[in-house]
Amino acid sequence: QVQLVESGGGLVQAGGSLRLSCAASGRTTFSSYTMGWFRQAPGKEREFVARFSWTATTYYADSVKGRFTISRDNAKNTVYLQMNSLKPEDTAVYYCAAARYYIGTEPHRFGSWGQGTQVTVSS
Helix, strand or coil, X not given: CCEEEEECCEEEECXXXXXXXXXXXXXXXXXXXXXXXXXXXXXXXXXXEEEECCCCCXXXXXXXXXXXXXXXXXXXXXXXXXXXXXXXXXXXXEEEEEEECCCCCCHHHCCEECCCEXXXXXX
């Protein structure tokens, strides 16, 4: 198992940017994990946002494609989510998740989750 801690959330105006970070720790090999970002807005189910696979491929939800960029630094055991052109509908708690040797977007396949960080976009 890997432990995950997110940071970087906050309040931003529509059109602004935020960068989320997720630091991983644990007696495991970070590079063997697909790292994903998910989000959950009030009253809604948790939804996939982006993932950076252990094979170095990326994939995005249609709602964020072209605005968000996921990246990772295996030397620092950290994954990032750069969010640009933010919209009020991006408001949610953002969660980092890890899945070993998995390439996909199903939340139930991600065995490790962070505590979440709040992102609020004002109009």
